[in-house]
Amino acid sequence: MSDVTIAFRLNGRMVSATVAPTQAALECLRDQFALTGAKLGCGEGECGACAILLDGQAALGCLTPAADLDGREVRTVEGLRDGPALGRIQAALVHEGAVQCGFCTPGMAVAAAALLAEHPAPTVEQIRRGLEGNLCRCTGYVAIVQAVQTAAEPTP
Amino acid sequence: MTAPQSWIGQRVPKLDAPDKAAGRTRYVQDLVVPGMLAGAIRRSDRVHARIVHIDTAPAMRMPGVHAVLTAADIDNVPFGHGKDNTPFKGDRVRCVRDEIAAVAADTEAQARAACAAVVVEYENLPAVFDPAEALRPGAPVLHTGHPDNRPFTYDYSHGDLATGEQASAHIVETVFRLPFVTHCCLGTSCIVAEFDARGRLTLHSLTQVPFLYRRDMAAICGLQPEDIRVLQGPIGGAFGSKLDIYPYEPIAVHLARATGRPVRILFSRQEEFLASPTRQPARIRLRSGCDGEGRLTFRDASVLLDNGAYTSWGATTPFVMMQTFSSLYRVPHVRFATEVAYTNNPYSGSFRGYGNLQATFAVESHLDMLAEKVGIDPLTLRKRNVNKVGDVTGQGLRFASCGMQKCLHEAARSAGYRSRRNKLPPLRPGTLRGLGMASMLHVGGGAKIYRSDGCGSVLTLDDFGKATLVTGSTDIGQGSETVLAQMVAEVLGLHIDRVQVVNTDTDVKPWDVGVHASRTSYVAGNSAILAAKQARDKLLAAAAAQFGVPVEMLTLGGGHVLLGDRELEPIDRLVRTLHFSGRHELLVTHAYFEPSSVAQDRGFKGNVSPTYAFGTHVVEVEVELDSGIVRVLAVHAAHDVGRVLNALGIEGQIEGGVVMGLGYALTEELQVRQGQVRNPCFRDYHLLTAPEVPPIHMRFVESADPTGPFGAKGVGEAPAICVAAAVANAVFDATGVRFTELPLSPERVLQGLIDAGVAADPLGGL
Structure with missing residues (x-):
């Protein structure tokens, strides 16, 4: 199989890349665009550290073929920022103490963004369910769930 | 955040959290060094076997391969707490993770493919999996130096059990059984090893004990400890798993030496489950x-x-x-x-x-x-x-x-x-x-397991009034960096934004035994406080001399030397005066804190x-x-x-x-x-x-x-x-x-x- 050329919108900008048909989106974003926020935690779709937004929906970067990015709107953790400042979810993760080693944090931020896009005012149970696919070994999730709640509250 | 009355006890967001939340933090797993090769390890699939023959020739012929190493190619120095482990296993494998060969190649896929191409011929040996069976006479022996399979025993007592039994009205006896569990750090094991032209080794490592690591790694790799620089990038979880050196680390060094190129080894998740502690x-x-x-x-x-x-x-x-x-x-x-x-x-x-x-x-x-x-x-x-x-x-x-x-x-x-x-x-x-x-x-x-359980600190107050604490201690995500900054801010009357902590480079930081035993807040904290108090005393003495006021009347707060409630002089100006106006003095202090604990008899x-x-x-x-x-x-x-x-x-x-x-x-x-x-x-x-x-x-x-x-x-x-x-x-x-x-x-x-x-x-x- 030969390489394919793809074009997609990445964090608001049109980009193109040439990828092998077997290449994962995660590898393409990390190696070709130096977007190392999304992490390789397991490569098997079990930990969520590689989460990205595809047309606003959370997707697993390690299992999504890079070729499938063609024509899509792709957002990574780097694209969750609000100009130079951290985005709401990112700032809430900082202020609620939801970041320890931080390796899961980008995936958590992306999963939370997808969750809040779907449920702008989620219940705690919706938040917990929405983060079910993201593993964290440091925090016990409590502060992460709290951060999503904080981010969901309307700006005063 | 706005400055509180005291920094102690506040809800202070971690200093490293904004970069981590932004996805900007560069973990070792994210590091790309120019010229870097990918290393991979061929592991045993047998639990106990004699290695009859290893044929690396098929791997050498694979595309992208720069080096294939086995025990025969290196000085395979025993290491570990019992000195019973070696980077490669040359004649015998004793468990399923055992390292037999390693490859450095242009890409990780090439390195893994070449590892798979190494041909290993084994002869199975009788194995033992139950520790009780392993201690019975006649059980298969793992290490010839320990024919009874007992690497060591620990016996402790105080008082007299018979007296205790006599005094008992009730006695219970139970056998409890606890399973294997593992750390599951979200970031898998990773190292980047590179030599400079003078033969000095830099290790981008996840270790929790950089100074002991340097010493032990030098012995394993035939180097002098001072010729190893350990750079500890942010760590994707540790929980004790990085206290030991594991074979993949010296293997990366040997691959870097053999190829003359930087080499990275990064575990897959499956490898992490099989081959981490x-x-x-x-x-x-x-x-x-x-x-x-x-x-x-x-x-x-x-x-x-x-x-x-x-x-x-x-x-x-x-x-x-x-x-x-x-x-x-x-x-x-x-x-x-x-x-x-x-x-x-x-x-x-x-x-x-x-x-x-x-x-x-x-x-x-x-x-x-x-x-x-x-x-x-x-x-x-x-x-x-x-x-x-x-x-x-x-x-x-x-x-x-x-x-x-x-x-x-x-x-x-x-x-x-x-x-x-x-x-x-x-x-x-x-x-x-x-x-x-x-x-x-x-x-x-x-x-106190080592000769010292101490930690060194060097504190600099610069001409812009910013404090930099260089601490021997290591942050593995738990937030010690932030806590140390709070302590320095508290002693020097600075906003925490005016304090930075440097803790990642053994070329720069003073000695520390490592991050374990719940010691960092206590030991590194006390060390940082000692250094900060010396800096405070120097500042106050300089201000007292400059303004002709008794030093006892002066305090620090809000970035100033205070006389009562009155701001006498901003700290940055005082430091500039020390530097440039006659005294030509730096505001740099250092301390080594040794806890009062003792080594047990x-x-x-x-x-x-x-x-x-x-x-x-x-x-x-x-x-x-x-x-x-x-x-x-x-x-x-x-x-x-x-x-x-x-x-x-x-x-x-x-x-x-x-x-x-x-x-x-x-x-x-x-x-x-x-x-x-x-x-x-x-x-x-x-x-x-x-x-x-x-x-x-x-x-x-x-x-x-x-x-x-x-x-x-x-x-x-x-x-x-x-x-x-x-x-x-x-x-x-x-x-x-x-x-x-x-x-x-x-x-x-x-x-x-x-x-x-x-x-x-x-x-x-x-």
């Missing part, structure tokens, strides 16, 4: 006694540990286990005997709590069993035996501060333990509900830590009778933390530790059968997820340790330690069935309930 599986036979009123009389513990095939630092966990048997509650007569057995299983390392989860599970289960015998409630029994401030235990541990009584009280009160225990009505049909309690004791300021007696952490957890569970599922409904955790330094940080430590402990109690087990790991993936190794986490109610007991930094003690390991015991005690309260083996999986619990006649056998009619 585990917590020691243990069998603990415990005999405990008490008098008619529930006062403890003796403990007699015989522990059998599965060492696996090689000896890491983790094999010294009995050293910590014995503290719990000897000193958790007042016990006059204690014996603790350990046997450690080589087996052909994966080998263990150090893991948060370091043997204490296993020991506490046994001890705290027994306290409930004794209370039942005496006919008093478990809280009363614990209070009758509680450790108190000023106690010197039989092992010589000296409790200069001790909030244990208060922890018992606070956790019990938070849960309504006394009024609700033993009578919680089910919330749903087909379930039972119960409350369980357990406490813990752990070092809270390091453990040959009988393991002595005050090994300057302070100790205590805690009590009460757990509420619901047990489903037809499935055996145990649901934790709430955790009430009271911890003696000395003093809260960063409220946000300590909450995170406790929540994370509690959930790690719940995983140990309920879901986690690395299934090792016949030496093979059967569940090397997150699908089959069940870490708890967000929806499974119960509400965690925390209480902080501030016992104000007299030598702690602002009264604080370390609690990094504490919150994971007593969770499993509290869960098992709660399951007993709910069902009347005592479980002595972890994890409390549905299968195990259901079988136990059926055996006890508490639940009906769903297959009983067939």
Whole structure:
């Protein structure tokens, strides 16, 4: 199989890349665009550290073929920022103490963004369910769930 | 954040959190060094075999390959705590992870393909997987230097067991069994090794002990320690797993040397499950006694540990286990005997709590069993035996501060333990509900295992009034960097934004023993405070001289030297004056803090830590009778933390530790059968997820340790330690069935309930 050329919108900008048909989106974003926020935690779709937004929906970067990015709107953790400042979810993760080693944090931020896009005012149970696919070994999730709640509250 | 009156006890967001949340933090796994090659390791798929022949020629011919190494190509220096491990295994493999060959190639895929192409011819040897069998005469021998498969034993005692037995009205004896579990750091093991043109080695490493690492790595790789620079990037989880050197690290160095190129080795997740350390599986036979009123009389513990095939630092966990048997509650007569057995299983390392989860599970289960015998409630029994401030235990541990009584009280009160225990009505049909309690004791300021348990600090106050603390200590995500910055800000009257911490480069930072034993807040904190106080004194002396005021009248605050409430001089201007106006003096201070702890004697007696952490957890569970599922409904955790330094940080430590402990109690087990790991993936190794986490109610007991930094003690390991015991005690309260083996999986619990006649056998009619 030969390489394919793809074009997609990445964090608001049109980009193109040439990828092998077997290449994962995660590898393409990390190696070709130096977007190392999304992490390789397991490569098997079990930990969520590689989460990205595809047309606003959370997707697993390690299992999504890079070729499938063609024509899509792709957002990574780097694209969750609000100009130079951290985005709401990112700032809430900082202020609620939801970041320890931080390796899961980008995936958590992306999963939370997808969750809040779907449920702008989620219940705690919706938040917990929405983060079910993201593993964290440091925090016990409590502060992460709290951060999503904080981010969901309307700006005063 | 706006400057508070004091930085101590505030909710201070971690200094590294914004970059981490932004996805900007460069972990070692993200690092791309120009010219870097990918390394990969060919591992054994046999559990015990003689290596008859290794043919690397097919691998050498693969595309992209720069080097293929085996034991024959290097000086294969023995290393590890027992010096029984080597980077490569040349003539024999002893467990499934064993390293046989390694490849450096242009890409990781090429390196892995070439590894697979190495041909290894084996001749199987008889293997042993059960530690008890390994100790029997005639068992297969793993290391010729240890024909009895015993790398070492630990024996401890105080008092006289026979006296203790005579004084006992009640005695219980139980065998507890604890499983293999593993760290599951989200970032897999990774290293980048590169030599410069003068032969100096730089290691981008995940180590928790950079200075000991440098020394040991030099011995393994034939270098001088001073010719190794260790750069510790941000670490994707550690929890003790990076205390040891593992073979992949010297292998990366040898590949870098062989190719003249930087080499990275990055584990896959499957490799991480197979080839990173585990917590020691243990069998603990415990005999405990008490008098008619529930006062403890003796403990007699015989522990059998599965060492696996090689000896890491983790094999010294009995050293910590014995503290719990000897000193958790007042016990006059204690014996603790350990046997450690080589087996052909994966080998263990150090893991948060370091043997204490296993020991506490046994001890705290027994306290409930004794209370039942005496006919008093478990809280009363614990209070009758509680450790108190000023106690010197039989092992010589000296409790200069001790909030244990208060922890018992606070956790019990938070849960309504006394009024609700033993009578919680089910919330749903087909379930039972119960409350369980357990406490813990752990070092809270390091453990003097090395000649020094100290930490160095260098503090610079620059001409713009910014303080830079260069600390020997290491941040593994727990937030020590932020806590140290708070301490410096507090002493120097600066906003925390005016303090930065440098802690990642052994070329720059002063010596420290490493991040372990819950020591960083205490030891590195005290060191930072010493350096900051010297800087403060220098500033105040300079201001006193300049303005002709007595130094006693001056303080620091808001970035200024203050005379009473009046801002006399901004710090930055004062530093510039020191630099440029005649005195030509830098404002640089340094300190080395050595805790007052002592190395224990040959009988393991002595005050090994300057302070100790205590805690009590009460757990509420619901047990489903037809499935055996145990649901934790709430955790009430009271911890003696000395003093809260960063409220946000300590909450995170406790929540994370509690959930790690719940995983140990309920879901986690690395299934090792016949030496093979059967569940090397997150699908089959069940870490708890967000929806499974119960509400965690925390209480902080501030016992104000007299030598702690602002009264604080370390609690990094504490919150994971007593969770499993509290869960098992709660399951007993709910069902009347005592479980002595972890994890409390549905299968195990259901079988136990059926055996006890508490639940009906769903297959009983067939």
